[in-house]
Amino acid sequence: MRIGSVALAGNLTLAPMAAYTSWPFRRICRRFGAALATTEVVKARDLVRRIPATLHILDYQPDEHPIAGQIMSADPAEAAEAAAILNELGFDLVDLNCGCPKRRILTDGMGGALSESPEHTERIVAAMVARSKVPVTVKIRAGRYRGKVTAVELARRAAGAGAVAVCVHPRFAEGAATLPPDWTIIAQVKRAVSVPVIGNGGIHTALDVRRMFSETGCDGVAIAQAAVGKPWIFMQAEGLLRTGELPPVPPQETLRAILLEHYAGLTALHGERRGTIMMRKQSCHYAKALVNGKKFNLAVTKISSTADFLRAVEEYLGPAATPAS
Numbered sequence: 001m002r003i004g005s006v007a008l009a010g011n012l013t014l015a016p017m018a019a020y021t022s023w024p025f026r027r028i029c030r031r032f033g034a035a036l037a038t039t040e041v042v043k044a045r046d047l048v049r050r051i052p053a054t055l056h057i058l059d060y061q062p063d064e065h066p067i068a069g070q071i072m073s074a075d076p077a078e079a080a081e082a083a084a085i086l087n088e089l090g091f092d093l094v095d096l097n098c099g100c101p102k103r104r105i106l107t108d109g110m111g112g113a114l115s116e117s118p119e120h121t122e123r124i125v126a127a128m129v130a131r132s133k134v135p136v137t138v139k140i141r142a143g144r145y146r147g148k149v150t151a152v153e154l155a156r157r158a159a160g161a162g163a164v165a166v167c168v169h170p171r172f173a174e175g176a177a178t179l180p181p182d183w184t185i186i187a188q189v190k191r192a193v194s195v196p197v198i199g200n201g202g203i204h205t206a207l208d209v210r211r212m213f214s215e216t217g218c219d220g221v222a223i224a225q226a227a228v229g230k231p232w233i234f235m236q237a238e239g240l241l242r243t244g245e246l247p248p249v250p251p252q253e254t255l256r257a258i259l260l261e262h263y264a265g266l267t268a269l270h271g272e273r274r275g276t277i278m279m280r281k282q283s284c285h286y287a288k289a290l291v292n293g294k295k296f297n298l299a300v301t302k303i304s305s306t307a308d309f310l311r312a313v314e315e316y317l318g319p320a321a322t323p324a325s
């Protein structure tokens, strides 16, 4: 898949997830075949003020290119300035979040609130494109309010303003969080624009990835929650699409090595204490695929140091290795 001037090695991407898609997890997913990953969303306002915590969220590693940085904003000038800063920070793509459903974000006119106003979104995208040397993309919802689909209009206007790809998560920002995504909206957007359309939402297995391609005609598929605790879903989906056969889950030794790498990354990024606490949340997802996973996860809920983590790995998952840096 090609996104503007950026050629990707495949057509599967890791969708952004706040509190999950920091570089330790992104790198693991990239190695399993995600052709592109996006940072967690940051507010353009905070980026323009260069708030250290915001810059920290945008940390990435040299081997992560191509990488997309995601912002949210309700203001064209501010979004444009933030896009310029993402360029300065070395991002290969700049993505505008038009989907965040959090109440405070909607009240501020950002994220999913943009779906309500395609004309305003068009102005924001145009301003970003004018200030960005790298391609600008958008990630949109079906619409803001349940039943009021604006995705097609939004995608048309964003592409008209210079966005070079549209990622569509076809749920509404308000009032329908529990409903399944409506993939027919991805197909409608695909028919309406000539830029690549990346479908997203409701992928649980590699088989769903194949189904989304065939049912919607999308150019790429973005996976979010299904990659958490099973980043090998990218390898499985890629193998399934290429050969028609579903590759097996990697062996326990590989899973253990991934856990150790993920942990080492989180502690490098956040320090031992916070990284360890963050790993608790990750371990319960990995546990589902692990032999002894339940016992391992129970042990990890109580850990607070690297020594505790390595002990739990050694006790339940076999000999502990030194975490990779």
Ligand SMILES: Cc1cc2nc3c(=O)[nH]c(=O)nc-3n(C[C@H](O)[C@H](O)[C@H](O)COP(=O)(O)O)c2cc1C
Pocket: 015, 016, 017, 018, 019, 020, 039, 040, 041, 070, 097, 099, 100, 139, 169, 200, 201, 202, 203, 222, 223, 224, 225, 226
């Ligand atoms: C914990 C969590 C955090 C998320 N954070 C972001 C974000 O920062 N930016 C964004 O565009 N979408 C975010 N999303 C939405 C996902 O990218 C994706 O659109 C959604 O989860 C549907 O895809 P899935 O069914 O594969 O999970 C988040 C979703 C979750 C569950």
